[in-house]
Amino acid sequence: MESTLALSQSYKGLIADSILNILPYTLAKDQSNLLETPWGRHMGDGSYYTYNLLESVRQSIVDIPWWTIGESNNMSQDTCETELLDRLINGLLAFATTEKVIISQREESIAFWVVSSALDIMTQKKYCYFFADIVDKEFDTEYIFDFRIVSPSNRDLKRIPTDAQVYVRR
Amino acid sequence: MKPEEHQRRFENTDTLINEPIMAVDITRYCDWLAIMFYYGAAHLVDKHYAMRKRPFHPDNHSQRVDESRRLKRGNVVYKEFLLLYNAGLNARYEPIFYDQEDVKELKESYDAIKSILLTA
Structure with missing residues (x-):
């Protein structure tokens, strides 16, 4: 990882x-x-x-399965926080329905979008519980998280910031 | 809004949720029920934010949901509220239609938040 x-x-x-x-x-x-x-x-x-x-x-x-955009605007977390973000990203990518994980950060605000091939409630529940458990246990409360599960056709994906990081499932 | 105003909004939404036409096992309006679950819960959490010594009035849904981590039993409230937030938005803006099984799951989340925040 x-x-x-x-x-x-x-x-x-x-x-x-x-x-x-x-x-x-x-x-x-x-x-x-x-x-x-x-x-x-x-x-x-x-x-x-x-x-x-x-x-x-x-x-x-x-063609590279894992790729990122805008890495020159690197996140400024220390090693511990980077490892926690890695856990979140890899955990979200491990779901069979995940197509992409997109992250955008502005100082202490971190937005996650999971592009999922399924949006039934049980699928959304699995994502939300996984995300909430890690955020609640591992991250300091000064961070503000937004977490969205969207379909590949969601229009908001066209408005993702240009410096967002995009991770694609293998 | 003041705490009592959020409480009134919550009660109004909760009354509608409990109308026979919205019963989870028969309703034909699963998408609207999903949205109502979120807004009902939102008024409950907003009420608690407004009750603080330094009241917090979220500017948007992201702030509202994230702040729920700091409520009583925030670990539970946060994950259930996060689900209602996503489910409500997706009911409105995604090409999906929830069924009875879906709204039964959401009602469990809504009831969990109610049971914590109505007694807090």
């Missing part, structure tokens, strides 16, 4: 950040009604070397 998150928080985050920086260009490229993106070395077949290179890197990153 520790090694997985350590890995996630080091190079994957940095790479993902870099990809985010080029993403607007690649997205623009995807729109067929636009002219060829005018940057990079022209390859003669209408494509651009730099664009193709970055696009292939982006694709490889997307």
